[in-house]
Amino acid sequence: MAAKSSKHSYNLPHGREENDRLDAQHHAIVELIGGRVYHAPLSRPSKILDVGCRSGVVTTHLAKCFPSAEVVGVDLAAPIDLSTKPDNVTYLQGDFFHLVESGVLKEGDFDFIFSRMLVVGMVDWPRYASTVSRLLKQGGWVEMQDLSWHLYDHNECSIDDAFPFVLAIQNLLLRKGLDPFCGEHLAEYMRSAGLRAVDQKIYPWAWTYWKNRPETRLIAEHSRSEEHIAVQNFLLEKLNNGVGAYTSEEIRTLKEENQTSAEKIREGMHYIFGVAYGQK
Numbered sequence: 031m032a033a034k035s036s037k038h039s040y041n042l043p044h045g046r047e048e049n050d051r052l053d054a055q056h057h058a059i060v061e062l063i064g065g066r067v068y069h070a071p072l073s074r075p076s077k078i079l080d081v082g083c084r085s086g087v088v089t090t091h092l093a094k095c096f097p098s099a100e101v102v103g104v105d106l107a108a109p110i111d112l113s114t115k116p117d118n119v120t121y122l123q124g125d126f127f128h129l130v131e132s133g134v135l136k137e138g139d140f141d142f143i144f145s146r147m148l149v150v151g152m153v154d155w156p157r158y159a160s161t162v163s164r165l166l167k168q169g170g171w172v173e174m175q176d177l178s179w180h181l182y183d184h185n186e187c188s189i190d191d192a193f194p195f196v197l198a199i200q201n202l203l204l205r206k207g208l209d210p211f212c213g214e215h216l217a218e219y220m221r222s223a224g225l226r227a228v229d230q231k232i233y234p235w236a237w238t239y240w241k242n243r244p245e246t247r248l249i250a251e252h253s254r255s256e257e258h259i260a261v262q263n264f265l266l267e268k269l270n271n272g273v274g275a276y277t278s279e280e281i282r283t284l285k286e287e288n289q290t291s292a293e294k295i296r297e298g299m300h301y302i303f304g305v306a307y308g309q310k
């Protein structure tokens with residue numbers, strides 16, 4: 031593993047507990063999107079990249095699906111547990127763009143590039159999509175899976191206004207130059223980067239179990255878990271640092287609202303989880 035330091039400051043906690051939360055989230059997302067990890071129609075890829083791989087849960091899955099492929103996982107954070115690393119996986123620590131600029135990740139080298147949940151970390155999506163396109167071989171596939179921080183009811187009507195915490199996160203992400211609604215923009219980013227055969231699927235990241243959508247069982251449980259709410263509150267505070275959009279009193283009230291909003295939650299309330307894939 032090439033360990034590279036990065037000046038990039040990420041907005042979520044590091045450490046084993048966060049990895050455990052992300053692994054639980056992984057299982058919930060897989061259930062939500064139909065029991066699969068990716069949608070792109072891959073045929074025997076020989077080199078795969080997982081951008082923002084964190085715990086390596088997807089990297090490891092891809093390595094096991096394609097044992098003859100070389101699989102590279104990139105993250106700002108160091109991988110925590112290397113004891114279960116498959117032999118065909120290499121982890122690189124560092125900022126994705128830096129690893130491309132310094133030639134560690136090479137143009138035209140990859141058959142498949144995957145990323146998931148970069149919503150609070152990716153500051154320049156058009157640049158990301160065009161860089162990914164450059165790294166792909168001709169005919170290679172990219173898949174991006176991400177959240178759109180828009181809250182809808184069961185009729186797909188926007189209900190953001192009833193949730194000050196959601197509005198505050200949107201506001202802070204925008205102020206930091208991040209795209210809170212990237213989950214709904216992924217296909218657009220890919221098309222603008224010149225990718226073709228782009229397809230997009232939208233899934234409901236439900237806040238509570240939605241009987242008509244049984245695939246929301248785990249994601250709803252995850253969304254209201256203590257760990258997930260604590261991380262959202264951490265994110266609010268971290269984003270506000272330096273921006274100072276809210277006073278500490280306002281931050282405290284927003285956190286409380288996030289913790290106690292359970293009584294406002296109705297069946298069918300959901301964020302959008304977007305999946306887009308396209309080919310070079």
Ligand SMILES: C[S@@+](CC[C@H](N)C(=O)[O-])C[C@H]1O[C@@H](n2cnc3c(N)ncnc32)[C@H](O)[C@@H]1O
Pocket residue numbers: 038040042052053056081082083084085087104105106107124125126127145146147148151152
């Ligand atoms: C919310 S985690 C998601 C991890 C994993 N993709 C998953 O779905 O379980 C986002 C990860 O992206 C990484 N990340 C964000 N921006 C990055 C960048 N520019 N280069 C490398 N990693 C990045 C963060 O360090 C973080 O571990």
